[in-house]
Amino acid sequence: QQQVKQSxxxxxxxxxxxxxxxxxxxxxxxxxxxxxxxxxxxxxxxLIAIRPDVSxxxxxxxxxxxxxxxxxxxxxxxxxxxxxxxxxxxAASRANDYKLSFGAGTTVTVRA
Amino acid sequence: xxxxxxxxxxxxxxTGQRVTLRCSPRSGDxxxxxxxxxxxxxxxxLIHYYNGExxxxxxxxxxxxxxxxxxxxxxxxxxxxxxxxxxxxxxASKGQTSLGGNTIYFGEGSWLTVV
Numbered sequence: 001q002q003q004v005k006q007s008x009x010x011x012x013x014x015x016x017x018x019x020x021x022x023x024x025x026x027x028x029x030x031x032x033x034x035x036x037x038x039x040x041x042x043x044x045x046x047l048i049a050i051r052p053d054v055s056x057x058x059x060x061x062x063x064x065x066x067x068x069x070x071x072x073x074x075x076x077x078x079x080x081x082x083x084x085x086x087x088x089x090x091a092a093s094r095a096n097d098y099k100l101s102f103g104a105g106t107t108v109t110v111r112a
Numbered sequence: 113x114x115x116x117x118x119x120x121x122x123x124x125x126x127t128g129q130r131v132t133l134r135c136s137p138r139s140g141d142x143x144x145x146x147x148x149x150x151x152x153x154x155x156x157x158l159i160h161y162y163n164g165e166x167x168x169x170x171x172x173x174x175x176x177x178x179x180x181x182x183x184x185x186x187x188x189x190x191x192x193x194x195x196x197x198x199x200x201x202x203x204a205s206k207g208q209t210s211l212g213g214n215t216i217y218f219g220e221g222s223w224l225t226v227v
Contacts, residue, residue: 034215043114043202043218044155089155098145098206098216099168102155 003027004092006103013080014111021075021106023090028071030092034100035064035075038087047088048075051095080110115139116219118203124225130191133222135203137184143167143206144186145216146178150199161186193226200224 006023013019025033031052036044050057050064050073057064061078077084087107091100115138125131137144146158148171157170161180172178175193180186190197204218 043220046215049215097168099157099160100216104154
């Protein structure tokens with residue numbers, strides 16, 4: 001069973017647009033929520049992560065919003081650039097084991 | 113560069129064969145995680161080792177096994193290979209971020225094609 005559900009499967013935006021990727025989880029024991037970026041032929045690279053004691057975290061042009069009561073979190077890419085075109089994965093785990101459950105991934109295409 | 117090293121990068125083998133994938137975690141990291149990425153199953157956790165001991169198992173088939181050696185490198189052994197085992201296999205290690213927390217760092221993966 002998929003413990004983390006991610007949507008949409010893909011999206012296309014123009015340069016400067018704001019792609020938004022949404023994830024939902026069921027296991028209330030999860031307390032670590034990272035986002036990974038993956039380029040073709042490469043391993044997933046950590047982008048940004050959040051813990052449930054905060055509702056929002058920003059790192060550069062990437063922002064995570066977290067809603068603990070709804071068990072949902074999302075990634076916003078501000079002022080998106082063609083170089084942001086990649087597959088993005090949300091994930092969740094308990095912080096004491098880091099056994100990550102991944103979402104299915106979202107392929108983002110930013111058109112120049 | 114995550115600092116996690118995996119070999120080989122690509123491997124083509126026949127059904128029924130056995131292969132070994134190797135991983136060296138980041139310097140100083142004691143944990144090694146193995147993940148499988150396939151088109152139909154996505155990224156799936158296989159197994160976790162910490163300082164030579166198995167800590168957790170995920171969706172790992174009985175035909176697959178892993179171990180972590182005293183020098184902390186790890187090997188994932190895949191036997192009686194089937195076409196469906198074709199996938200990208202990632203190794204990851206847990207270490208501190210520049211902000212002080214822990215996170216998982218992934219290697220670049222080993223592409224396995226079973227023909």
